Amino acid sequence: MSLIKRKTKGEAVFDIINNLGMLLICFVTLYPIWYVLINAFNDGKDAMLGGIYWWPRVFSLENFKAVFDNPGITTAMLLTVAKTLVGVGAHVFFTAMVAYAFSRRELIFGRFYIFLGTITMIFSGGLIPTYLLIRDLHMLDTFAVFIIPVLFSFFDLIIFMTFFREIPDGLDEAARIDGANDWTILVRIVLPVSMPVIATIALFHGVYQWNDYFAGIIYINKESLQPIQTFLYRVVAQSSSNIMTTALQGSAVTKTVTSQSVKLATMVVTTLPIVFAYPFLQRYFVKGMMIGSIKG
Amino acid sequence: MIDSNLSPPTARQKWLKKLVSQRHIQIMALLGIAWMIIFNYIPMYGVIIAFKDYDIIRTISEAPWVGLEHFKEFLSDENFGYVMKNTLGISLIKLMTFPLPIIFALFLNEVRILRFKRAIQTISYLPHFLSWVVLGGILATWLSDVGIINDILMALHLIDQPISYLAEPKYFWTIVITSDIWKELGWSAIIYLAAITGISPEMYEAATIDGAGRFQKMWYVTLPAIKGTISILFILAVSGVLNSNFDQILVLRNSLNDSASNVIDYYVYYTGISQGRYSYSAAIGLFKSVIALTLLLIANQVSKKLNDTSLF
Numbered sequence: 001m002s003l004i005k006r007k008t009k010g011e012a013v014f015d016i017i018n019n020l021g022m023l024l025i026c027f028v029t030l031y032p033i034w035y036v037l038i039n040a041f042n043d044g045k046d047a048m049l050g051g052i053y054w055w056p057r058v059f060s061l062e063n064f065k066a067v068f069d070n071p072g073i074t075t076a077m078l079l080t081v082a083k084t085l086v087g088v089g090a091h092v093f094f095t096a097m098v099a100y101a102f103s104r105r106e107l108i109f110g111r112f113y114i115f116l117g118t119i120t121m122i123f124s125g126g127l128i129p130t131y132l133l134i135r136d137l138h139m140l141d142t143f144a145v146f147i148i149p150v151l152f153s154f155f156d157l158i159i160f161m162t163f164f165r166e167i168p169d170g171l172d173e174a175a176r177i178d179g180a181n182d183w184t185i186l187v188r189i190v191l192p193v194s195m196p197v198i199a200t201i202a203l204f205h206g207v208y209q210w211n212d213y214f215a216g217i218i219y220i221n222k223e224s225l226q227p228i229q230t231f232l233y234r235v236v237a238q239s240s241s242n243i244m245t246t247a248l249q250g251s252a253v254t255k256t257v258t259s260q261s262v263k264l265a266t267m268v269v270t271t272l273p274i275v276f277a278y279p280f281l282q283r284y285f286v287k288g289m290m291i292g293s294i295k296g
Numbered sequence: 297m298i299d300s301n302l303s304p305p306t307a308r309q310k311w312l313k314k315l316v317s318q319r320h321i322q323i324m325a326l327l328g329i330a331w332m333i334i335f336n337y338i339p340m341y342g343v344i345i346a347f348k349d350y351d352i353i354r355t356i357s358e359a360p361w362v363g364l365e366h367f368k369e370f371l372s373d374e375n376f377g378y379v380m381k382n383t384l385g386i387s388l389i390k391l392m393t394f395p396l397p398i399i400f401a402l403f404l405n406e407v408r409i410l411r412f413k414r415a416i417q418t419i420s421y422l423p424h425f426l427s428w429v430v431l432g433g434i435l436a437t438w439l440s441d442v443g444i445i446n447d448i449l450m451a452l453h454l455i456d457q458p459i460s461y462l463a464e465p466k467y468f469w470t471i472v473i474t475s476d477i478w479k480e481l482g483w484s485a486i487i488y489l490a491a492i493t494g495i496s497p498e499m500y501e502a503a504t505i506d507g508a509g510r511f512q513k514m515w516y517v518t519l520p521a522i523k524g525t526i527s528i529l530f531i532l533a534v535s536g537v538l539n540s541n542f543d544q545i546l547v548l549r550n551s552l553n554d555s556a557s558n559v560i561d562y563y564v565y566y567t568g569i570s571q572g573r574y575s576y577s578a579a580i581g582l583f584k585s586v587i588a589l590t591l592l593l594i595a596n597q598v599s600k601k602l603n604d605t606s607l608f
Contacts (some may be wrong), residue, residue, distance in 0.1 A: 003421050004354075008507070011510065012448070014406075014510060015406075015408065018403055018406055018414070019407065020331070020410075021403065022403070022412070022416050025400075025420065025481075026415075026416055026420070028421045029419055029420055029422065029423060029476070029478070030422075032434050032438065032478075033422070033423075033426075033434070034435075034436065035434075035438070035444065036433075036434055039437070044601075048442075049506040050442050050447060061540050094327075094328075094331075097324045097327070097328075097435070098327065098328030098331075100321070100324060101321040101325035101328070102325060102328070103320070103326035104318075104321050106318065107316065107318065107321055107322070108311070108315055108318065108322070109325075110325075113325055113329060116329060116332060117328075117332060119336075120332055120336040120337075120455060121587070123340055123585070123590075124336065124339065124340070124547050124583035125336070125338075125339020125341075125342050125343050125583060125584075126343065126564070126578065126582065126585065127561075127565060127568060127569070127577075128341025128345070128564065128569075128577045128581060129338075129339035129340070129341075129343055129345065130335075130339045130342075131569065131580060132342055132345075132356075132574065133334075133335070133338055133339055133342060133569070137549075145594070149335055149400040151331060152328060152331045152335075153334070154332075157328075165416065181320050182318075182320035182321050183320055183322070185326075191580070199509060200518075207425055207533065211425075211426075211427035211428075211429070212427075213427065213543075214542075214543065218565075220368045228431075229427050229429045232410060232427075232429045232430065232433065232569055233429045233432075233547065236432050236433040236436060236547070237453070238428060247472050260437075264433070264437065265432070265435060267430045267433045270427070270429075270430060270488060271425075271427075271430050274425045274426075275422070275425065276423055278422075279418070282418065282468060285391070
């Protein structure tokens, strides 16, 4: 487009209205999050009076102290960090490994394997048969229940496979002549050049692992294996205040915090890691989404 | 032994040799297949408990057959009517919001200041990364008696008394639909924006020379160019329509809004996990899958007829 061409009046008006509309969308998107943030940083008793819209009125870190003083929340937090790290590593490696094999055109039975996988995208057993399977495998109340049932995803496999097929054949030929086998080629050559897809899948699965509370509800009874989102769910959705009362008793500062203010602080704490992680990964995932969209 | 070395190898021998040479990738593939058999195919087999009277004492194969009894029971269940109404109602309204991310992507694409465009994108998909649990907390805070929504409406004198929105069934659908749009609008737009980026600039230049304005370019160049992407995503949206976002429902529902919030997925969870009626619950789940599959096939056929795009 030429630089000297001046905008017509109509175009200028369009630009202004369009930009204002976009600003409005940004405001509507961010404000609810900001509202929670400022209320979490406000003194709990004072927040009960309401009217905190733009900035904390009585700034306080006591709510966050109460969150971290509670052993239940801390355990849930550590468990969630552990299941996210282990889950992402295992899911990405396992799915990429199967995708690498499936992407090789010479693979005997390859078409049949892909057919088997495609079926799983359309049909599923549903909640109850899956629950019964997990129970029969003795995975209830184990850490493995967070990892193994979501180790693999055929949808993610397609994204990996599409990317692997774009990798030039010449890349691994030299290694093959040197006697490298497929495992070495996968780990040393294919995975290192696949960082955009790995980052995309890692982000998707990381968000899933971090945000999932459902596995914690149906498969877990032990308090020590409760993920942070399940903990939060029990507080938020079931408004069972006894959990929060326990949380408050665990803290030394019961004077100024309320169950509502600690709830808000817990929400902030559980969300921060994800908000911090995604700007680093977003330049990859747009690319990754495109790869997935072409053939997916 | 000597014979086989002298004569040319048979097809079978060649095939076996090839299989041995690719043993590493076969092992990799079979590990994946083993996982699928255990975690996808065994539960599919487990669905037969919907036609049996399964209890925890017997194994699935030992349980007696009862045919369609559980399905009949569901159809005459007193909750059947409103559970179906909520499932279909929420799903159809959500399906109607399908064009919103496309419209957002079209207008975002018209933003000329590149940095501003990127900033809007980054902000718009931020909510996608919040969990429904956190969002449930945000909504509960906003919609409570002393929440900001009541504050605003009271200040504007639109209401005299604060309303507990989550305790009233009549507001539930609106809350569900609106919060879903808020959470996913930006994220759903990514894929359309990616498709728009792939359109050749020459198309726009040609349209400009022909005297097309901005809306005309959107209508005659951009939209037709991303038609394929739209079709595929629409088919996927239709097939997933009955899922009506279980996470979200589970977080926002409570006993007070049950008449508007109880959907099939929740009913499966409630009868199965909470009440332990495994066979009945599996039958309800299967009932849903059959409707969902039918919808998928219809959408696929329609899309095939209309614009030659289909999943299969």
